[in-house]
Amino acid sequence: MAASEPLRVRRSLTDIQADYEAGNKTELETVWRAWKGIKDLPPEDPNSFFVIGGYHGEPFRGAGWGSSAFWGGYCNHGNVLFPTWHRAYLVRLEDALRSIPDCAEVTLPFWDETSDDSAADGIPWALTLENVELDGETIPNPLRSFVVNKAIVDNLSPFPDADYSKPKGYETVRYPLSGLVGPADVDQTNAHNALYPDYDKNVKTLNDNIVTWLTAYAVVVNAKPVGMVQKEYQDCLDAPNYTVFSNTSSASEWNGNADVLVKPLESPHNHIHLAVGGYELPNQADFSPIQGANGDMGENDTAGLDPIFFFHHCHVDRMFWLWQQRYNSADALEVIEDYPGTNSVDNQGPTPGVAPNSWLNIDSPLAPFVNPDGSAVTSRQYVNIEAQLGYTYGPGSLADLATPPAPTAAAFGRGCRRRAAAGDQRAGDQPHDDPGFVPGAGVRERRR
Ligand SMILES: [Cu+2]
Secondary structure, three states: OOOOOOOEEEOEHHHHHHHHHOOOOHHHHHHHHHHHHHHHOOOOOOOOHHHHHOOOOOOOOHHHHOOOOOOOOOOOOOOOOHHHHHHHHHHHHHHHHHOOOOOOOOOOOEOOOOOHHHHHHOOOHHHOOOEEEEOOEEEEOOOOOOEOOOOEOOOOOOOOOOOOOEOOOOEOOOOOOEOOOOOOOHHHHHHHHHOOOOHHHHHHHHHHHHHHHHHOEEOOOOOOOEEOHHHHHHHHOOOOOHHHHHOHHHHHHHHOOOOOOOOOOHHHHHHHHHHHHOOEEOOOEEOOOOOOOEOHHHOOOOHHHOOHHHHHHHHHHHHHHHHHHHOOOOOOOOOOOOOOOOEOOOOOOOOOOOOOOOEOOOOOEEEEEEOOOOOEEEHHHHOOOOOOOOEEEOOOOOHHHHOOOOOOOOOOOOOOOOOOOOOOOOOOOOOOOOOOOOOOOOHHHHHO
């Protein structure tokens, strides 16, 4: 982008809502309009939400289409590409939104998950309202779900996790509902969802669940306690280097050798997926206070198909940028060579086009995203959001942590850092291992 162009600002959705309530409706209406636009595009259109939402997981492609030893989605989890792949993903989505008529200036707002508003109320109402007014018409809120406009076939089913096939016309769901509609699950799903017929009550149940995960330990039957997500986000901003900040595999290795534990950004991110979707499968994993809740956000295969995914990841990207500023990493990201989390077989398995046992680093291709000349984009192009990508973030929580921490004796020594602020617990003082958003929850066990 030209240096003279002003930065695009991704604002907190709560702030945009406040504008709307004060009578300045254009910005939120443009967000709704842009989202409606990409969802309405035919599934063959490269800017359609079907195509872009589907990059993350289903519909699978590459070696992962037919073999559970690979991952058929393009997303990267449990490795050092997690923050940068998702950054590129948001940029791609935002470009599609801006292709919709009258939406050329739209930006992707973030759900400020570490704000007091979220701690009190859960999800911003713009993402959960059943219907909205747009151009004098009442329409289904474009941000509350996606009606899949082409059938998705999970070729790996039946497997111990679940069948993530979706017929054309399937509408994504969130906690406390279930979205498992494969032949083996559909009767149970229908019976489960019949218990929750009231849309507004379901939103209340969802928000109660979110507030609990953000601020306390969620009580989940037969599972270790999970939650305290706001604290996890704050703790992750103390991770001393990019590698352990970026993903759960590297952080686990670090924590096995350190006195002071780190919390990787991926970890609270995982927990929001589980809180929004619920995730519970018999004999495997249970992160859902309501039995049988299996919304799309809780599962890697389908999470990208719920619009809230992108507002969640926009928050995650903002946390990444805060961490970069805090640790003098706005222009360079260092990947520790050979560390766990730097190989394509770590955690989720190789993505389409990536060979097993490939080393992952700052120059690895971030498929399926390509430059205008057709060459693969790499993390190196997604480091500085302002200088390289032309956007920045508006006001939000934890912004004061973007300044470098006060130096301590061994500030950058391995496992030797403590938070400066009095009263803070050590990062990682949670009474449980990280359950992971799906890969760690056992889903990708089907690849073994
Ligand atoms: Cu995610």
